[in-house]
Amino acid sequence: MSESVRVSVVMPSLNVAPYIRQCVESVLGQTLRDIEIICVDAGSTDGTLEILEEYARGDSRISIIRSDRKSYGYQMNLGFDAAKGEYLGILETDDYAEPEMFERLYRAASAEKLDVVKAGFYFYYSREERNEPCPIASDVQASRVFCPLTDFTSPLEQVEFFNIKPSIWSAIYRRDFIREAGIRFHETPGASFQDTSFTFQVWAQAKRVRLMTDCFVHYRQDNEASSVNSPGKVYCVCDEYEEIQRFLDRRPELKGRLEPVMCRLKYDTYMWNYDRLSDELKPAFAQRMAEEYTRDMQDGKCEQALYPWYKWNTLHVIMKTPDEFVRWRAAEKAGVPYEINMFPGESFPHKLKRKLIGGYHCLKDHGVIYTWNNLMEKVRRRAL
Amino acid sequence: MLGPKISVIIPIYNVESYLARCLDSCLKQTLYDIEIICVDDGSTDRSAGVLELYAQADSRIRPIRLENSGVSAARNAGLRAARGQWVMFLDADDYLEDVACERVWREAQEGPTDIIVFGAYLFPQAPEPDAWYGYVFRIYTHRVNGFEPKVLFDTPCAKPFIWHKAFSAELLKRAQVWFDEHIGLGEDLTFLMEIFPQAQYFAFIPDQLYHYRWFRPNSAMQQAKRDNHARLRKHVAVAEGITRYWQSQGWLEKYKGPYVNWVVDFLFADVQKLDLTDAEREDLLGEIRKLCDEYHLAEGYRALDAHHRRLWKKTIPRGASV
Known part of the structure; x- marks a missing residue:
């Protein structure tokens, strides 16, 4: 059998009894046999395992591995190590796939001996049975096979590519590529965004990648137990970026090229993480962001060209006054105008001196009219 | 998609x-x-x-x-x-x-x-x-x-x-x-x-x-530049089309001053300045007056500055009384 296995589908599960049947049946019904x-x-206690065993008795293509650790990364590594297929696929057990998914992906991949083929997915709201397609590429992007490390001539486009949703389960990966590149999941406890470092390692080392415009996987949005919905995991994303940093430290030839990209991705991930945290946790996380980015800036890892100006400015606010950033962000979310004070606790004479010097430079550079208008504008906004 | x-x-x-x-x-x-x-x-x-x-x-x-x-x-x-x-x-x-x-x-x-x-x-x-x-x-x-x-x-x-x-x-x-x-x-x-x-x-x-x-x-474009009369007639037609669209969108009422100012810049100056025979000039002036009457552009006269008022008076003598 091992000779003819085209795709190995790895399905990590933990207490997903309500969803597992739909998921397994969608895989058994694949047109690719x-x-x-x-x-x-990982030790389900709600009957998930029993349901899986029931399916395994009925179909010899199913095998079950019992993981002794509750870690998404560890589970995935177990599955990837056991896989015999030419390509590796992933399906999370609260999602389900379109029947032609693996056939289409496999055909595209094997025809051109690709390292990775990645397609889009649907946001799936099961309560109202709504599917919202989320394509990841235009047909222009999908029309070529490329190497993410070298084939982008515009840095912005490369960042956007690395920033495509890390839906690792909407793609298949050549097994030999994963093994030769030594790509492993980060074995942190539970499900804690281990896809972040996995995706980065894959894109950093893949030589032949193709994107597809179609959508195949239905990605369930209303599973309350899902890791995306848990505000408790504050620093998981930081662990992931530390893992990426360790990966780059091992590979100096990639490090020089990809470190700025990593820092740019980190910004988006951290801001996303920051926004989903509860209010009590925000100041501590902002502090952590400030420390990390101050270090990254000093090491010269941040490249201004990769950031839109407002992100770059935000970064400086975070680094200089994390507390001010917390207040500013809260006001912004509430839709209230807020003047950022970059000099908290500044004495009046000091401030006066700063304003006079600033005013002098404004006069010199922009002339009287602009300075006057600017001054009036600030008075009107009470921003002096 | x-x-x-x-x-x-x-x-x-x-x-x-x-x-x-x-x-x-x-x-x-x-x-x-x-x-x-x-x-x-x-x-x-x-x-x-x-x-x-x-x-x-x-x-x-x-x-x-x-x-x-x-x-x-x-x-x-x-x-x-x-x-x-x-x-x-x-x-x-x-x-x-x-x-x-x-x-x-x-x-x-x-x-x-x-x-x-x-x-x-x-x-x-x-x-x-x-x-x-x-x-x-x-x-x-x-x-x-x-x-x-x-x-x-x-x-x-x-x-x-x-x-x-x-x-x-x-x-x-x-x-x-x-x-x-x-x-x-x-x-x-x-x-x-x-x-x-x-x-x-x-x-x-x-x-x-x-x-x-x-x-x-x-x-x-080079050919168009040679024949002033034909070109300006087209300019009037362009202005007419734009004015019609602006009126249908209600912008003509909203931005009347700046708009009339632009019309004066776009049409009046060229008609006064460029090299035309008297018959051609009369023809163009007639077209322009028709345009201004139809869309009541004279209402924007008050918003014009001195330079544009002078041009307006020169082009549409009757308009001076508005």
Whole structure:
């Protein structure tokens, strides 16, 4: 059998009894028949395992691995190590796939001996049975096979590519590529955004990648147990970026090229993480962002050309006064105008001196009319 | 369905000697995710062959064939076919800087943006380009949020060219503005006058991203320049079309002062200044008076400054009494 397995589908599961049947059946119903299904269960207690065993008795393509650790990364590594297929696929057990998914992905991949083929997905709201397509590429992007490290001539476009949703389960990966490149999931406890470092390592080392415009996986949005919905995991994303940093430290030839990209991605991830935290946790996380970015800036890892100006400015506010950033962001979310004070606790004579010097430079550079208008504008906004 | 980042629309008509350079500059763009829509407007030279060659070599070039029906029809066909998130226009005898699309896309990421205006190079440099080009391309970096008449009338780079501007597809879809296929001149001016008031966010950047061939022996524009009377008649027709559109949108009431100011600049000065026979001048003045009567432009007289009032009085003596 191992000779003819085209795709190994790894399915990590933990307490997903309400969703598992839909998921497994969507894989069993794939038009591509030569697949193996590797279920890696981390000790479910709600009957998930029993349902899986029931399916395994009925279909020899299913095998079950019992993971002794509750770690998404560890489960995935177990599954990837056991896989015999030419390509590796992933399906999370609260999602489900379109029947032609693996056939279409496999055909595209094997025809051109690609390292990775990635497609789009649907946001799936099960309560109202709504599917919202989320394509990841235009047909222009999908029309070529490229190497993410070298084939982008515009840095902005490269960042956007690395920034495509890290839906690792809407793609298939050549097994030999994953093994030769030594790509492993980060084995942190639970499900804590281990896809971040995995995606980065894949894009950094893949030589032949193709994107597809179609959508195949239905990505469930209303599972309350999902890691995306848990505000508790404050610093998981930081662990992921530390893992990426360790990866780059091992690979100096990639480090020089990709460190600025990593810092740019980190900004978006951290801001996303910041916004989903509860209010009590925000100041501490802002502090952490400030420390990390101050270090990154000093090391010269941040490249201004990769940031829109407002992100670059925000970065400086965070670095200089994290507390002010917290207040500013809260006001912004509430839709209230807010004047950022970059000099908290400044004495009046000091401030006067700063304003006079600033005013003098404004006069010199922009002339009387602009300075006057600017002054009046600030008075009107009470921003002096 | 996610569209490419930028659609570049190129109307093509008998430009065999310029087309290759133009398409090369598109394919050399640092931004890969673009589509190049080439509308062949029934060329009678070998342009179609060149286009065919390029389309076979790169799938990002999408050729469209039309019977000869004018540059406006070609651009409209391009607009209908465009699926990009941004739309740029490129003339087939001009070419782009390699970073043009990347720069436009970067600017679009900087905040909500509907229209981006960028700078351009002029070539050839001999004969020496007309001085007013320098005025049009004097762009300083700024953004405007929310339309106000001064964006359209007081920013020299806002008019009359469309090729140094990029439009967001969202705006084009919302505004539903098309090129007028029946006027032979000033269709780009009409387009701009109709679309600017519907946009909200404007970005002006001084980067020179476009190479504009301002002079081409025997080109349509050079020929038009020779016959003052015919050209000015067309100007009046263009102004008439714009005024009609502005009235139907209710902008004429809202921005009457600045608008009448522009009409005076656009029509009156040329009629007074240019070299015309008396009969031609009378004919044009009649047309202009008809336009002003029909849309009650005299109501905007009070908003004019002294210079424009003088022009107005000279052109429409009766209007002085308003």
